[in-house]
Amino acid sequence: MRLLFPLVALTLALAGCPRGGARQDGPPDVRYGVDPCDRCQMIVSEERFAAAYLTPSGAARRFDDLGCLTAHPQERAELVAEVWVHDHETRAWLRGRDAWLVRAPDLITPMGTGLVAVSDEARARALVARAGGELLTFEAFMALGPRAWPARGEAP
């Protein structure tokens, strides 16, 4: 029992540490090729599709695809404080609310949702003109949830 106590104490101490190096004032660090997506457990490899959100307590959730980002809080009933996405073309981080979100089924994204983001309306509309699909408001994007994917058995 004497040996057990320090380990249990260490357990409790570790459990109290926040994960992932989240920063309250910016996007979290993502180790590309290392970090798994918090929803699908696929490895987050492509910066242009990677996304993240912070919970009100500052915990970071990382995703390989915008579809996973919108699905995860609904599936886990988790509150979202801030969403971060990448500009699909420049790779720059964008706040979700500042991004122009495009859903273009012909774009091949890591989880096949065709969801990408860009930083300005002109490029977003050009992308839709080029690849098809539609523009989404941030609210409509976050409301997609698991519907970011087609119903099973249907082509997107």
Added chain:
Amino acid sequence: MRPRDALLLLALLAPAARAGDTWTVGPGDDLARALEAAEDGDTVVVDGGVHAPVVVTRRLALEGRGWPVIDGGGRGTVVKLAAAGASLRGFVVRGSGSSLDDENSGITVAAPDVRVEGNRVEEALFGVSLAHARGSVVADNVITGKALDVARRGDAIRVWYSDDVRLERNVVTRGRDVVLWYSAHLTVADNEVTDGRYGLHFMYTDDADIQRNRLVGNSVGVYLMYSRRLRMSHNAVVGNRGPSGFGLGLKDMDECDVTDNVFADNRVGAYVDNSPREAQSFLIFRRNLFAGNDTGVALLPSVRKNTYSENAFVDNGEHVGVLGGGTLGANAWSDGGRGNFWSDYAGYDRDGDGVGDVPYRSERLFEHLAQRHPELKLFVYTPAANAVELAARAVPLVRPQPKLLDDAPLVAPVVPAGVPRGAATAGAPLVLSSAGLVALAALVIFGVSHRGPPACSGGTPAGPGAILRRRGRTAGTPVAVSSDVVNLEAVTKRFGQALALDGLTLTVRQGEALAFWGANGAGKTTALRCLLGVIPFQGRVTLAGHDVRRAGKAARRLVGFVPQELTFHDDLTVRESLAFYARLKRVPAGDDALLARLGLAEHAHKAVRELSGGLKQRLAVALALLGDPPLLVLDEPTANLDAPARASLVALLAELKAAGKTLVFTSHRLEEVLALADRVVLLEGGRLAADVPPRDLGERLRAHATLHLLLPPLAVERAEAVLVDAGLLPTRTGAGLSVEVDPAEKGRPIALLVNAGVPLADFEVARTGAAAGRS
């Protein structure tokens, strides 16, 4: 029309070319122009040369002879097959661009019923990419990606909106993923995928068959998502150790059958998330081998309706993990009275039906803590983890609720059959490892898969003092110098109410050979299992100072074990078997000297199935000697051999002993005990009855009488069971059974049979003398 030079035809405007013609393109000819000239149904034969990228817009068969090259020069896509029914065969396709955005590919297929067969795709960002290509076939290609960081690579094969596609016998390396999305009725068989991110990634791919593939050394072996009715069988999924490191991942899958696969040396053998997804659905894992994974199977706590039966869980860091903690009560761990084999199962099989008589319970406290707090996995295999388990045993209050309960655990593993050995095109270590892992049981059941090389290996037999040179539980941690290699202190083991070992205390000195002798149930094998530290017991066992429970890894590193029942992969050769186990143990592979020493040199290239029983036993000894362990533990090493093979093996073991090995073995044969042992420990009812020189064993045995029991034929089996249950050792004769008994207890077997209602026709005491012994 005869084959003709394409340019000549072009010059003549080929007015007579008709469908079904054959066009020939030489090394200096313009392939693109030939393709323009050809018509649907034509064949274009390309004889060598290096050609520029092409787009095929007609139903043509492109046939390469002498490996003609189509070179993209590092720009764009190299070959595009855009006509239904086109085919490409026998080409080297190389040098695509490097744009992920534009999906630069070696070969793209954009039409149905296309065949891409027998090509080499090299230095391509995406290898073969299919979209809207229903009914196409991609077979027998060798696809090698660009030497880029994995995140910058494209997919080696991509199947997109293409039903009824077949991927067969492709060899893929250094790609990102093999992606199969939004496509139904796929067949993925006999492929080999190495050094990628996702060996196979299925999404929205109902009704797929995944068979006999080898997924080796990727970040993740196979990931199945959002699909139903997938059948995965006879695949080798080995060494996938990326950040998540799943051998197989399942997310939102329904009605899947995962059968006869090998999942070995992955971080997680199989990861299950929300599968099955639907209430009336199911997920079946049957006859798979989970060996040497950090976690055999990891399930999210919400997982329900999984059925696991006849799988073998062997030497995983933890066999089953619940991510986030919890229990797995809503899943079935047996089916039809058959559970799974668990290498740490500590029960027994009294009636010999192959199913343990006490349930298997997974309830390790440290695992429980580590699942709740993954950071603690840093402490796996450390004294801290052992301390937790010790505390859990000492203080039952802190024992966690069992994660799972298998009420019909198997006492021997079911080995998956038909798992691919691997192609000659892959690196030898990988080839050997995946298939060889199938040959799990004999070596790893008792936990002798070494996690690291010996501190001081060397290629020569361990001579006197070797045991002391090989020590080192951790760097800089001295171990008490002692000539006692084995030390058992008051070792007691109970199986339920049965006392299998009762306070056994003994030591074995370096270079000594000790034999355990006793009847069935006397405790011989239990003593060996305690010595190996693979079952819980009371008391203490150390091997050269390493406590087998507190420092089990270090202790077992010193042991080579030869089990009584051998299980090999029959398709492997002797040399391949050695190489595989060497990789599993992470020790140098045995060299020719080892083979020669074991009398196996001339059989090195034979498949194990071709070996005699004696040679198989020698192979088992060779495997035990990998890494040159100083201590050999053998359980009835000659039990299944004929007389010449027995003599040969005993001579071999004598040589090993003379070379300095310490031997601990069980036996029922007096002659081999006399030939090998320095001491004999007689066990009776789990207690040490005597510790004597071998010559004294004969004297003790001579005090026995042989009782012949004459039985009706139909009663023999029942009588045998009754006597064995009573701890006696009957042997069958033509007329019934004979049994060795103490002269003062000649009536005991008769009373046992009468009380059990077994008809006894007659009996006689034939002689007194040396006991035959059998155990």
